[in-house]
Amino acid sequence: MTAHWLVKSEPNTYSYADLERDGRTVWDGVRNNAAALHLKAMAAGDEVLFYHSQEGLAVVGVAKVVRTAFPDASDPAGRFVAVELAPVRALKRPVTLSEMKAEPALADMVMLRQSRLSVSPVSDDQWKALLKMAGG
DNA sequence: GCCAACGTTGGC
DNA sequence: GCCAACGTTGGC
Numbered sequence: 001m002t003a004h005w006l007v008k009s010e011p012n013t014y015s016y017a018d019l020e021r022d023g024r025t026v027w028d029g030v031r032n033n034a035a036a037l038h039l040k041a042m043a044a045g046d047e048v049l050f051y052h053s054q055e056g057l058a059v060v061g062v063a064k065v066v067r068t069a070f071p072d073a074s075d076p077a078g079r080f081v082a083v084e085l086a087p088v089r090a091l092k093r094p095v096t097l098s099e100m101k102a103e104p105a106l107a108d109m110v111m112l113r114q115s116r117l118s119v120s121p122v123s124d125d126q127w128k129a130l131l132k133m134a135g136g
Numbered sequence: 137g138c139c140a141a142c143g144t145t146g147g148c
Numbered sequence: 149g150c151c152a153a154c155g156t157t158g159g160c
Contacts, residue, residue, distance in 0.1 A: 008158085031156095032143075053158060097159080116141065116157045 028082035092135035105129035
């Protein structure tokens, strides 16, 4: 059983379309211990919801972990880690933050509870509910 | 642009 | 080791 996650990205900086264009990308720059713990817990093949923050405010696609945690070369102190992600598919229909907030099945989602956390776990039930909202 | 949440830093 | 000040994220 693979685990599921959610990552945030500002589409102005790096959008899901950018990930599709690149084929895969190094997910670095995370500078938060809780988020780093989640990165370290990711296994190859784990699927990841790709959320657009600031602009869009919606989950727009699914990505997968293609390389597990390794030292983040962009962190001079060497404390933080990065992973590599590849695109799986864009959602048929983006699921907006307001829809997520209104969905009881997602009430306990970590990303809703801790809005600043850039990498967070998603339970199996939450994963299924969200994909259903996205049109299957 | 504002502000709430929250992590980090630094003085004591 | 406490806690006030400060910085950053991200929704509104």
